[in-house]
Amino acid sequence: MSIIERLASRFRRDTVSLELDDIQALILRSRPEPYVGIHAMLHFDEAEGARDLLGRLAPHIASADTWTDELDHWIGVAISYEGLQALGLPEDQLKTFPLPFQQGMAARAPQLRDQGPNAPENWDAVFTPGRCHLALTIYAVDDAALNRALASARVELDRAMGVTLLGEHRFGAPEGAKNPFGFRDSISQPAIEGSGVAPLPGEARPIKAGEFILGYPSETGVPLAMPEPAVLGRNGTFVVLRKYQSRVGCFNAFLKANGETAEARERLAAKMFGRWRSGAPLALAPNTDDPELGADPRRNNDFAYADDPKGRLVPLGCHMRRLNPRDAELTLLTDVNIHRIIRRSSTFGPVYSEDVVPADDAKGERGIFFIFVSARAFDTIEFMQQEWINRGNFIDLGEERDPVVGLHEGEQRFTIPQTPARKRIDGVQTFNVMKGGEYLFMPSLSALNWLAKAGWRNAAKHD
Incomplete structure (x- = not known):
């Protein structure tokens, strides 16, 4: 039984309380085994073209309401603080994001203990502070599925103006999903309350959804602060990306x-x-x-x-x-x-x-x-x-x-x-x-469309 089939067998829709159809699949859907994929880093040269690309990509991004679907690939996108700035998000909304996110990973090197050989001045050029505005990830079950997904993504990228592909990096692991040192990886994952997937033995009780997805109660009993307006923050989350x-x-x-x-x-x-x-x-x-x-x-x-x-x-x-x-x-x-x-x-x-x-x-x-x-x-x-x-x-x-x-x-x-x-x-x-690496924000699907349409302008018109 594949890992996706195992997940589907544990899924019970009557226990779902999250808005799965608005949450990016990559958040809740485990990668396949074996798996292949690609990470692509993009820079927004001008706002209108960048927003146009988001709008083109949005229909290709699967939602988390696909636990039982036999997808052969899925795409996830996340945006840096500088990326949100480049899209034209107003300053009063940018300020609602956490300070570390605003500063970016390189600026947080002292807090991260990224020093010596790990210091930002030794990082790959693609991670130069301020360069990576959007990270796009594709997971696929095999090379054929990945190539089909890449072809679709490149069509949209070629049509977009004002966006530069900084670099892309293929990855993958054979059956068993071993890490570079030969050890099986990503075994222990938390069970999330309201996701519809019951915990496995050893996972204890499901953890409150608000620890992972914005807009829901956390372990403290109340939702964590999230970016405003709600259409931007709800059903989104934050991502840490570190390349080693x-x-x-x-x-x-x-x-x-x-x-x-x-x-x-x-x-x-x-x-x-x-x-x-x-x-x-x-x-x-x-x-x-x-x-x-x-x-x-x-x-x-x-x-x-x-x-x-x-x-x-x-x-x-x-x-x-x-x-x-x-x-x-x-x-x-x-x-x-x-x-x-x-x-x-x-x-x-x-x-x-x-x-x-x-x-x-x-x-x-x-x-x-x-x-x-x-x-x-x-x-x-x-x-x-x-x-x-x-x-x-x-x-x-x-x-x-x-x-x-x-x-x-x-x-x-x-x-x-x-x-x-x-x-x-x-x-x-x-x-x-x-x-x-970089600190990133992974918007909901509705937020992606809101960003693509510069939804803050419509809000301003109604004020």
């Missing part, structure tokens, strides 16, 4: 330096991620990989940390436990439900091989677009970067950082709790180097 170059060769060399056998190296890699490469969690398969478990969505996320408070099965500082602490007791208290995210990350480059060496990393051909959706996107990513990823105080690990996505300036260590004494492994490097 994965240093797979350095990762392989680290494993070989600290594991004499293939089994020892696999165990160390699993301890760093919190799962085996198949996706089987250490909490359920602590000693050896279990591919059948890893491939089973009804079992591979059904666990908690209450019985492993010291991290002897799943290290406290591993990547998975940091980014979703679940029921773990944290030194610095926080409500983990307001830091949950919908992940739409995409892998690019050749599949993982243990034969990749450090010299291969200079080619920059492997990596991941870390993309997530949240109504609190900017607060969440900045909190994660400051506390959960690039610090360890919340789990009594001081300045120890995430061994997979942390910024390691100089070689640092990774701690594996065990009996009788914990094991500390030195030599951890920055295995994922930031190559650019």
Whole structure:
């Protein structure tokens, strides 16, 4: 059964309370497995042509009311603050957006801990501050479906005036949706109240929709502040896009330096991620990989940390436990439900091989677009970067950082709790180097049409 068929089997329309027909499909619809796709970055040279392009693209963007449809591709679009400015959105409405969004990702580098090799001056040219006005993403089930979608999108782009294509980047992963390091990716996704899709075992209760989509009650009981007017903000959300170059060769060399056998190296890699490469969690398969478990969505996320408070099965500082602490007791208290995210990350480059060496990393051909959706996107990513990823105080690990996505300036260590004494492994490097990104707003379908028609002008006429 495909992932889309599995989703359709869990969908119950009588439990829907969200306006699915107005929400972009990419927000609630999981990517296919295997998957291919493309990210395209565009710049608006003049407002009228840019608005014309939005109007042309809008009919091609599927809504979230397509859970049960056998779509072979779907398109999502998101706009930067400078993009909204270029469209002509009035200043009083621009000011209703969150300050981090107004400033943009590059300007928030201190809050994101994007320094050293991750600093904005080292990013790809397409992510030069102010250049990327619109990000267009297409997910497809295969190359043929992607090419058909691209042909339609290019027809509309060719007809539009005043818009420049800055660049495009293909991505994809084979069956199993492995990341650049060979691990199954995007396993743990939150269940969303009112979406019509019941939670899987291990997902606990559905999280309030307002944590992900603007205009609905959040975990605090009330909707979060949203851009005004309501036609612009409601059913939209915010997106964080971060492109990373994965240093797979350095990762392989680290494993070989600290594991004499293939089994020892696999165990160390699993301890760093919190799962085996198949996706089987250490909490359920602590000693050896279990591919059948890893491939089973009804079992591979059904666990908690209450019985492993010291991290002897799943290290406290591993990547998975940091980014979703679940029921773990944290030194610095926080409500983990307001830091949950919908992940739409995409892998690019050749599949993982243990034969990749450090010299291969200079080619920059492997990596991941870390993309997530949240109504609190900017607060969440900045909190994660400051506390959960690039610090360890919340789990009594001081300045120890995430061994997979942390910024390691100089070689640092990774701690594996065990009996009788914990094991500390030195030599951890920055295995994922930031190559650019942006803070984006993903409008509802009605908002896209409103922007295309410069709806604020009509509102002004009626005032």
